[in-house]
Amino acid sequence: MSEVRTDMPAEELLDEAEPRAESRAAIASPLRLMWWKFKRHRVALWSGYFLLFAYLVMATAGFWAPSTPNERSRQLYAPPQWVKIIGPEGELRRPFVYGYEMTRDLNTLRPVYTRDESQIYPIELFVRGAEYKLLGLIPWDVHLFGVSEGYIYLAGTDSFGRDMFTRLVYGARITLSVGLVSVMLSLVLGLIIGGVSGLYGGWVDSVTQRVIEAIIAIPTIPLWLGLAAAVPRDWPAVYQYFAILVVLSLISWTSTARVARGRFLALREQDFVTAARVYGAGTGRIIRKHLVPNIMSYVIVTITLAIPTIIIGETALSFLGVGLRAPTVSWGVLLQEAQKIQVIQFYPWLWIGPALCVIVIVLAFNFVGDGARDAADPFSK
Amino acid sequence: MSDAILKVRDLKKHFGGKKPLFGKAPRAVRAVDGIDFDLRRGETLGLVGESGCGKTTLGRCIVRAHDPTGGEVIYDDPDRGPVDLAALSRKELQPYRLEVQMIFQDPIGSLNPRMTLLEIIGEPMIVNGLATGAEVKKRVGDLLVRVGLRREHMNRYPHAFSGGQRQRIGIARALALNPKVIVCDEPVSALDVSVQAQILNLLQDLQRDGDLTFLFIAHDLGVVEYVCNRVAVMYVGRIVELAETDDLFARPLHPYSEALLSAVPVPDPEVEGHPHLLQGDVANAVNLPPGCHFHPRCVYCVARCRTEDPELREVNGRKVRCHRAEELDLEGVAQEEAVHG
Numbered sequence: 001m002s003e004v005r006t007d008m009p010a011e012e013l014l015d016e017a018e019p020r021a022e023s024r025a026a027i028a029s030p031l032r033l034m035w036w037k038f039k040r041h042r043v044a045l046w047s048g049y050f051l052l053f054a055y056l057v058m059a060t061a062g063f064w065a066p067s068t069p070n071e072r073s074r075q076l077y078a079p080p081q082w083v084k085i086i087g088p089e090g091e092l093r094r095p096f097v098y099g100y101e102m103t104r105d106l107n108t109l110r111p112v113y114t115r116d117e118s119q120i121y122p123i124e125l126f127v128r129g130a131e132y133k134l135l136g137l138i139p140w141d142v143h144l145f146g147v148s149e150g151y152i153y154l155a156g157t158d159s160f161g162r163d164m165f166t167r168l169v170y171g172a173r174i175t176l177s178v179g180l181v182s183v184m185l186s187l188v189l190g191l192i193i194g195g196v197s198g199l200y201g202g203w204v205d206s207v208t209q210r211v212i213e214a215i216i217a218i219p220t221i222p223l224w225l226g227l228a229a230a231v232p233r234d235w236p237a238v239y240q241y242f243a244i245l246v247v248l249s250l251i252s253w254t255s256t257a258r259v260a261r262g263r264f265l266a267l268r269e270q271d272f273v274t275a276a277r278v279y280g281a282g283t284g285r286i287i288r289k290h291l292v293p294n295i296m297s298y299v300i301v302t303i304t305l306a307i308p309t310i311i312i313g314e315t316a317l318s319f320l321g322v323g324l325r326a327p328t329v330s331w332g333v334l335l336q337e338a339q340k341i342q343v344i345q346f347y348p349w350l351w352i353g354p355a356l357c358v359i360v361i362v363l364a365f366n367f368v369g370d371g372a373r374d375a376a377d378p379f380s381k
Numbered sequence: 382m383s384d385a386i387l388k389v390r391d392l393k394k395h396f397g398g399k400k401p402l403f404g405k406a407p408r409a410v411r412a413v414d415g416i417d418f419d420l421r422r423g424e425t426l427g428l429v430g431e432s433g434c435g436k437t438t439l440g441r442c443i444v445r446a447h448d449p450t451g452g453e454v455i456y457d458d459p460d461r462g463p464v465d466l467a468a469l470s471r472k473e474l475q476p477y478r479l480e481v482q483m484i485f486q487d488p489i490g491s492l493n494p495r496m497t498l499l500e501i502i503g504e505p506m507i508v509n510g511l512a513t514g515a516e517v518k519k520r521v522g523d524l525l526v527r528v529g530l531r532r533e534h535m536n537r538y539p540h541a542f543s544g545g546q547r548q549r550i551g552i553a554r555a556l557a558l559n560p561k562v563i564v565c566d567e568p569v570s571a572l573d574v575s576v577q578a579q580i581l582n583l584l585q586d587l588q589r590d591g592d593l594t595f596l597f598i599a600h601d602l603g604v605v606e607y608v609c610n611r612v613a614v615m616y617v618g619r620i621v622e623l624a625e626t627d628d629l630f631a632r633p634l635h636p637y638s639e640a641l642l643s644a645v646p647v648p649d650p651e652v653e654g655h656p657h658l659l660q661g662d663v664a665n666a667v668n669l670p671p672g673c674h675f676h677p678r679c680v681y682c683v684a685r686c687r688t689e690d691p692e693l694r695e696v697n698g699r700k701v702r703c704h705r706a707e708e709l710d711l712e713g714v715a716q717e718e719a720v721h722g
Contacts, residue, residue: 027536027537027538027541028538029495029497029538030494030495030538030540031495033540270490270491271485271486271487271490271491272490272491272492272493272501274441274446274483274485275483275485275491275551275554276493276504277446278444278445278446278478278482278483279478279482279504279505279508279509279554279557279558280474280475280478280505280508280509281504281508282508285508289493289496289500289504290493293493293495293496294493294494294495
């Protein structure tokens with residue numbers, strides 16, 4: 001037996017020392033490999049691009065909206081205008097919208113809008129209009145599109161004649177940022193609590209896990225309702241915003257904590273952690289260099305799947321009237337309108353817009369989460 | 382083959398057995414239950430036994446990846462004199478971390494997938510303040526060459542390497558601190574046979590050049606015969622026999638050693654195998670049998686074995702834990718030795 005082994009030729013030793021893959025995969029970091037795998041998931045990739053765009057719009061809302069969210073007009077409950085390129089005589093024109101002619105239904109007294117083909121408002125790009133603050137800092141008055149005379153309501157108007165399209169864009173600012181900030185908060189909470197639970201084990205772990213189970217056992221909406229109702233009604237909008245953030249993340253940290261705990265438990269038994277302990281690395285260093293980098297892919301997956309829950313949570317709370325309130329504009333606040341039966345029946349654009357926005361964003365996050373999960377899965381090929 | 386660099390005395394590691402919040406304390410798993418041996422400077426001591434007999438736990442107690450429940454691990458430091466590693470606090474232990482290192486069994490799990498080779502092999506030096514900056518890079522490059530890899534590989538991640546190459550990386554990491562003693566925990570059992578030989582040869586070369594002492598944990602007796610000077614046979618947390626490799630293979634003194642040896646396949650179709658297959662299962666480390674722990678499976682068992690626990694004692698210059706060591710004439714693998722010449 002031993003003779004066979006001692007006679008191993010030296011060339012084979014050299015061969016074995018050759019790198020297995022000399023391509024770029026050999027020097028790629030695991031996160032880069034994950035990105036390559038993610039890119040192959042087309043739907044997830046395009047959802048990802050879409051979300052990046054959505055967050056860009058969110059950050060620079062004033063530029064994309066033709067108006068400002070609280071600017072009123074005389075056109076109350078006006079339906080969405082269609083962008084046209086064929087004029088009234090069938091001629092090709094640059095994109096424009098028709099004006100409205102308003103009459104009242106004599107039975108119900110509600111406004112009825114008909115297209116006024118004599119009023120043509122050409123759409124212009126980079127038009128000057130209402131002043132706003134870009135990124136909340138720089139005063140500016142250039143809008144991506146708009147009309148220099150007349151009006152443009154791509155998504156209709158509400159009961160005060162405010163442009164719904166503008167309000168949707170501004171609503172994204174609140175709803176999307178709530179999702180992101182709240183998830184970051186719950187990520188920090190979850191990582192710390194889950195990490196302590198997984199690393200120390202013992203009774204600390206037992207207590208933490210029982211607390212998490214207790215929190216999960218409570219139905220989410222009533223708990224949110226209860227916590228949100230405790231927020232004083234007379235607080236300024238900014239305070240309420242942060243209060244809602246905290247309420248939402250107080251519950252969602254539990255899933256992150258469980259993921260973190262499970263991963264920490266598995267990782268701390270890995271040989272490379274033992275090796276680090278044997279050569280004398282301190283606990284802090286082991287957590288920083290060995291544990292946290294190895295759970296990052298799981299964390300990315302958890303947060304992309306947690307953001308939609310948070311967005312839906314904010315929407316639900318605001319819809320029910322205990323979350324954010326007007327004049328703050330969020331998709332949930334906009335959806336409050338859908339509580340009125342007339343709105344549902346006669347002015348569907350008031351709720352279809354925000355509902356569609358929520359659906360599209362939540363779907364996009366779920367697709368990205370799916371793609372990320374597949375990419376992070378070490379067992380998938 | 383001179384003085385002992387590491388003396389292990391009555392080392393114990395029990396798992397569990399702590400009283401929970403409610404109810405009675407369960408009985409502890411006595412994974413390592415009173416181990417004594419000397420590791421001589423420059424030798425390779427094999428540690429063999431079935432799965433679950435406590436080999437790995439013993440190795441991990443010696444490098445203090447586990448804190449032993451009891452006993453001593455006395456390291457004879459040439460400069461600072463003998464010191465009991467098992468009794469030191471984590472902080473006091475730090476300087477001795479340099480002296481005793483470990484090589485792991487699993488070539489995948491033992492390397493952090495998020496670190497490049499430079500980080501993996503360089504971290505021990507940085508943690509222990511042996512080198513910084515460019516010096517780390519140079520040393521890591523040297524180590525890679527020493528273990529048969531190339532300097533250019535240091536910016537790659539472990540996933541770019543095969544099992545054998547990863548094991549080389551693990552060895553380079555253990556060597557990074559220039560240790561005197563390396564505990565090799567089944568370093569080749571996860572590898573292909575052809576690659577096993579390369580790794581074993583590498584370890585032997587390193588030992589020759591670097592004044593290293595190995596504690597070589599294995600379950601493959603072929604590997605043990607090839608690399609070890611002496612062999613300790615473990616059975617449920619205890620050493621049952623400790624002897625020079627050749628002596629043990631030629632004529633084991635303990636019935637368990639005989640059974641292990643008879644299971645070694647002989648690569649000769651003419652030789653008829655006649656293994657002494659063991660009856661029953663390995664003893665339960667929670668609930669050990671009275672008397673000799675091996676007696677329920679021992680074909681040479683007599684009344685005394687069932688009641689009286691044998692001590693590890695000297696017989697013909699070898700150590701054995703059996704009442705009948707002198708009277709039994711057990712079979713080794715002498716035939717194979719003859720074939721080898």
